[in-house]
Amino acid sequence: WSVMGSSSPAGYIYPSLWLQDHYEKGITDLANAVQSDSYASAFARLASGQVDVLVTYADARRDYAERWNTEFNREGSIWEETGVIGVTAPIYNDTVSVSKSAPNMDADMIAALQEAFINIGNTPEGKEVIAIYSHNGYQKAQSSDYDNERAAQQLIQELTAN
Template identity: 65%
Template structure:
């Protein structure tokens, strides 16, 4: 009897221990991985204050989505780079974990940045190589039923006397000469901006065998907001930017910059670039928290965010409507553009 009781006790103890260890293993497997701070930086293609305000809700929604993937994120830090290169440098240094950057900036820093997502956006009511077609069919509207992974850059002439002179020539069916363009004051973005520098340079090269560096007067703007303000005031005659930039600043044109007429009345397209592959969400290869597993969690989280109404409102600051998994090869055209720019600068 004693032996039997002892044996039963041992079996009972083993069962209890096994049950406890099984429960502990389950808890350990389900334990969330903790990230102290996740840093996200945006490029200043819109007014930095507007970007910070509109993306503030991203902290809560991204925290929840990552929690679903098993990650506890204690703090999300959102900032805006002083220019495109500043965000590229921050990704390279690992001081920023995630960057919302254009394809051109990604390519410039792809030794230390990895693209994980490509943005989708609404197509536009006009998509023509001919400037006059954009001017005949104003205003340009967004088409929610046409989701695209590309955009174009436009060369826009403003309300200044020189800007109107260039517009009149285009709308009369005339071709602008290099002297026409070189006599104008141009607003450009930093040299890694696809729409604000790279593709307009390629357009000048294709049409005039010139580049932005050949222009007599250029002003580098830190954001499209400041660039559009200069165009409205007549400080510059020509602006280069993404094709729906006027949609973003149509209200500011009259309310903030005191123009009597609308942005559509006072600006015209004088040049259209080739298609540009969409913006990216890229991550730092030098970030201490950026494991393969975490990258997959981020990909899933941002795709899901882009599919919600709240998420769409947040990312609309960049005219993004959602995200799809990226392939670095899709940005080979950007790499070719960068190589051409390097060769132009070295000549």
């Protein structure tokens, strides 16, 4: 298994949670897990047969499709030679958040901010502005949407305590 550093959401934390949920094991339980210094080196290891599995972000194969053949010298396409064996819970990289303790942050202000950001993402001009962040738009979130992130944060605390 090729994994990233223990602080990487897609390359370690969420895959470890996935293993816990499906097999009651973590990455630290794997006998043959090796840390790669980048996704490029992880794909190079996969292409050369040094590893059989790599954990990565959802669209990584698209990002490395050309290099799979040119740099990593594979004959088949990355799509023909690799497959997905598991998908983690969504990883929320970006949020628009407010402080619950701010004196002016009441339900009306929160609703107004939510509506404003959603409206920005619904216009061509707004989409152009938020494209710098690779955002396509915004939607309202519930606290429960972040349960997996809470589990990830708990895992990080456990990893740093050891």
